[in-house]
Amino acid sequence: MPSRSIDPTVCIDAYTAISERFDYPLHLGVTHAGPRETGCIRSVIGIGTLLANGIGDTIRISYAGDPADEVRDGLEMLYCLGLRERHGAELIACPTCGRIQVDLFRLVQEVREKLATEIELPIKVAVMGCVVNGPGEAEGADVAVFAGDRRGIIYVQGQRVANVPEAEILDRLLDECRAFQDKVKAGTARLGEKVVQIVPPDPIGELGSGESLIARGRTTDLTINGSEGTAGG
Template structure:
């Protein structure tokens, strides 16, 4: 999708690093991350959850390694995963060493929390030996005591100073394959910190509003915080932190990127809020379609409008559209053109089939174009 000038987003230019085989930063697509919440030593449950997140479109998945049993389990987990796995490390530097040896593509650490410069250097050696990148994770809830004493409370300057101190630890160890996050639950604090950090460094930035809340509240809060940063061109990878299943974090992340025209994946639904004019139950129809079309990864636009007031205009802008009509007959639009009508009972099944057929058509055309270019 091409953006009109007044929709253009000028992305901050960062250098690029690799998280496994996924590029982060530079001109690479903004990646969507999530984190498992199963006990890591329960390998089957963790891999099953990773698989659901992969199917939802996760580019990178983080797994917590709080103890030796968890970092040992990582060996099987990383082999089973189809996307790069980030090992979440807190306090104990040995877990980072074990995770690097057991296949982690990236280590999420707070260098200031894992001990002396010698220990940081040891983690760096393990990362280099295993081709790992590092994510520096600064959080307003766990700032160093000296910074809290200096600033009196968590503030943007404190978060940025913490990040720069941690960056220096890695640079002093001649390590440069890192990305940085400065997260806070207070979205104003987080946004201000990211804005300041973006001016101070050239590394990729990992965006997130931490402890954002449940599915609805956390989505709104994250959309305001992460969305505003993305709108200003800041951010190279995102994680939406929700008290919800991790695959929901992935879906919300993609919805943010789709809303800003940054990245497209799956079905983009345009639907009305419904009113007394609706010719069918818009709310239940959209719920059913969103659920049944989650398996579609090909970018497709679908409009679901309850009446003919705004319906035809919106339907002309989408790949597939349906508008409510009288006597239980509703108009189907294909590529913006009125095509045929469909009755109430068959409508949802019919629209699902149309979307699946359109996805197959787009995928076939893309494969043919790729084959032709290779000749």
């Protein structure tokens, strides 16, 4: 039984009322949702809220656009709600901020495209633009890269395995993803399991930052923005 509207709040109220009165299978959808940019948001609010509340039996994402996007976004919604087992990698990535020192957004898109064709297991892959928030935000990732001053440090299950220049991040990260997938298939590694907890890299000499010395209070002789540091012991 469908009950559709362009307004996701109307859909939520209508489907909720129907589910309380009748024991019929419910087909969820936000109709006339528009192009993907707006339709995705309307669908996530309407359909996602209902599914999270245990309402709905089938779904249909509707865009004025490529039907393949409807399928991809519908599957991602089900993955995120734990209603369908994920097929393929899950990508975690930073938003924009002033600490990013690599072309993160290009890197994320390239990683996403490669993972879609080369990784079939639900490996969590994190692409982080700095070592400040990266380790915490990447917690739970099987394979992760933390970028800094045109470099990237790559971790697998919490263990650091490589420190590479920006131009080599993509290839090395994918190599580690493929190798980890092979280990999982062979039974020598398990998804979501940490060998050790991620220890943030010491940026000095690796990612071009003085943050570790500042944190330890040893900033004497440290040049920051062209000025000699004087604090610390």
